[in-house]
C-alpha cells in the first residue's frame with residue numbers, strides 16, 4: 320500500500336505582476352488631433368479599474384488599443400507579460416483570444432448561433448471540442464441566471480439578458496484581463512444595477528484584472544480605482 324504523502328499542498332502562486340501594462344502610449348485620430356500621449360497604466364490581477372472621461376476624449380480608442388484592435392502611434396502594451404509589438408499577427412490573435420475577455424458592444428452575440436454556442440465560442444476558437452465546450456457554456460450560463468436558455472437564440476432575449484450572455488462569454492475561457500466598454504450601457508437603471516452586480520461578482524471570482532470604460536458613477540463606485548482620461552492623460556479621480 321502506498322503511504323499517504325505528508326507533503327503540504329501549496330495553493331497556486333498568486334502573481335502580482337500586472338496583467339496589463341501600458342507604457343508611454345500615444346495616439347492621434349486620423350484627422351491629426353492628438354488623443355493622448357505618454358499614457359501609462361498598470362492593472363494587477365484581480366484589480367478592477369474604471370476609466371471615465373468626457374465623450375470623445377478617447378476612452379474606447381484606448382480600450383481598442385489594449386485589445387489589439389487598433390494600433391498605437393507610440394508606446395508599449397503588454398498583456399500578461401506579452402508585448403503586443405513583439406508578436407506577429409497570428410500570435411497577437413492568439414494572445415487576444417486566450418488572455419482577454421470582451422464585453423464590447425461591437426462584439427455582438429452572433430444571431431444564428433444558440434446562446435450556449437455563443438457562450439462556448441471563445442473555447443471553440445481556442446480549439447476546445449464542442450462536446451467539451453458546450454457543457455462548460457451551460458454551467459457558465461447557469462451562473463448568470465440563464466441556465467435554462469442555452470437552446471434559445473439571441474433574438475429571444477431582452478437587452479439585460481443579452482448583456483448577461485456577453486458577460487458569460489467574456490469569462491468562460493478564464494481570461495487574465497477583462498475589457499468592458501459600457502457594460503451596462505443601454506439598460507434601464509434597475510437592470511443595469513443587476514447586471515453590474517453580476518459582472519463584478521463574476522469578475523472578482525475569476526481573479527482577472529478588469530478595465531471598465533464607463534460614464535456611470537454606479538459602475539465606477541464598484542471599481543478599486545477610478546481614473547479620468549483627459550488632456551493630462553489618466554489621472555486618479
Ligand SMILES: Nc1ncnc2c1ncn2[C@@H]1O[C@H](COP(=O)(O)OP(=O)(O)OP(=O)(O)O)[C@@H](O)[C@H]1O
Pocket residue numbers: 348349350354372373374375376377378379380381
Ligand atoms: N476612425 C476614426 N476616424 C476619425 N476619428 C475617429 C475615429 N475613431 C475615433 N475617432 C475620434 O476619436 C475621438 C475619440 O473617440 P472615442 O470613441 O475613443 O471616445 P470616447 O471617449 O470613448 O467617447 P464616448 O464616451 O462618447 O464613447 C473622437 O473624437 C472620435 O470622433
